[in-house]
Amino acid sequence: MEPIDVYLMYCALKAHFSRKDYDFLTYKGKSRVSRDSYWKRKDKSFFFKISKKYDSYNEIKNYFVANFVAERSGYIAKFNDKNYEDWKEKRNNFHFIFTEEIRPFVEDFNPIFKVKNSEHPFLLKEYLGKRVSLETLIILDELLEFTNSWNKSMAEDYVWYDTNKLLQKYKRFLTIDKKQYRILLLDLIEEFV
Structure with a gap:
C-alpha cells in the first residue's frame, strides 16, 4: 500500500472508533477525507514507515485496530508495534x-x-x-x-x-x-x- 492509502485507512478507522454514525466495514473503509489532506500533515513519515513495514491491507488494518483498542484517543504518536504484537499474541491464544x-x-x-x-x-x-x-x-x-x-x-x-x-x-x-x-x-x- 502507498503511504497515502495507509493515511486514508487510518482516518477511516479513526472515524469508526470515534464516531457513532460511521462503520468502517459498512463503508468499506471509505471516508470523506481528501487525499490532499495527507500532504498537509507533519507526520507523513509514520504512514510511510507503516506502508513499508507491513505488506498487506489486512495486516495494516489489524495494526490500526490493535492500536485504536489500546490507545482510545487515536493519537497516532502513541501507536506502536508492541500494541500490535500483543494483540496478535492475544488473538492466537x-x-x-x-x-x-x-x-x-x-x-x-x-x-x-x-x-x-x-x-x-x-x-x-x-x-x-x-x-x-x-x-x-x-x-x-x-x-x-x-x-x-x-x-x-x-x-x-x-x-x-x-x-x-x-x-x-x-x-x-x-x-x-x-x-x-x-x-x-x-x-x-x-x-x-
Whole structure:
C-alpha cells in the first residue's frame, strides 16, 4: 500500500472508533477525507514507515485496530508495534486466555452481570481493573447479550458509555465462533457443578 492509502485507512478507522454514525466495514473503509489532506500533515513519515513495514491491507488494518483498542484517543504518536504484537499474541491464544479469565467466576456466574443501584457490575469492574480483557467481554456479550440490560441500568454512566462504544465498535472486527465458546463456557461451568 502507498503511504497515502495507509493515511486514508487510518482516518477511516479513526472515524469508526470515534464516531457513532460511521462503520468502517459498512463503508468499506471509505471516508470523506481528501487525499490532499495527507500532504498537509507533519507526520507523513509514520504512514510511510507503516506502508513499508507491513505488506498487506489486512495486516495494516489489524495494526490500526490493535492500536485504536489500546490507545482510545487515536493519537497516532502513541501507536506502536508492541500494541500490535500483543494483540496478535492475544488473538492466537484466545481460547486459553478466555478460559483463564472466566474460570474464577464460573462457580458463582450470574452475579457478575448484576447491576445494583446503578453501580458497575462485577464483570465491568474486572475489565476496568484489567483483569478481564475486552475480547472476553465481547464473547460473553455475544453468548449472553447482557449489554442491552446494562445500557438500561447504567444509562447515565459515562464510563459504561465509553466502554460499550468501544466494545460495539471493536466487535465488528472480531470473528467469534459462538458455538465453540458456548461449549467452552458450559464445560467450565460444569467443572464447578
